[in-house]
Amino acid sequence: MAYTKSELFSPELQNCSTLFKALAHPARLAILKYLAETKTCITGDLADELPLGRTTVNQHLKELKDAGLIQGTTEGAKTCYCLDPGRIRELKKMAEKFINDINITVVFDCE
Numbered sequence: 001m002a003y004t005k006s007e008l009f010s011p012e013l014q015n016c017s018t019l020f021k022a023l024a025h026p027a028r029l030a031i032l033k034y035l036a037e038t039k040t041c042i043t044g045d046l047a048d049e050l051p052l053g054r055t056t057v058n059q060h061l062k063e064l065k066d067a068g069l070i071q072g073t074t075e076g077a078k079t080c081y082c083l084d085p086g087r088i089r090e091l092k093k094m095a096e097k098f099i100n101d102i103n104i105t106v107v108f109d110c111e
Contacts, residue, residue: 017093022067027052027060032069041082043075049071059087 008013022028026048034049035042045060047054060083064070068087070080 016094018067018106019069019094022063022069023061025063027057028064031057031064032088033069034040035083041080043078043080087096 006017008015023032030050031046034046045054045057047057052058052060061070061072065072065081068084069091070081071084072081074080
């Protein structure tokens with residue numbers, strides 16, 4: 001049976017990787033921050049809030065939606081975007097655990 005390289009790692013690390021990859025672009029971070037600050041679902045054009053074109057913003061929205069960090073529901077010709085609070089909480093716990101797991105308690109001399 002053929003495996004992808006990522007399947008060789010634990011489900012926990014695979015899930016972390018998916019979420020961290022979704023955060024790996026400043027536009028996606030800006031989108032998440034904007035949605036968090038507005039505290040509501042957005043039906044307007046998010047491209048108005050970013051220095052990017054509509055097509056590029058839509059690609060970033062798709063990445064965030066695929067990772068489950070945002071929800072998007074279509075209402076006619078418009079899509080309503082908002083944060084997925086459960087997945088955001090999961091991301092926060094996951095990031096905190098990951099950072100705590102790699103916490104360095106000794107000083108390394110790498111010279």
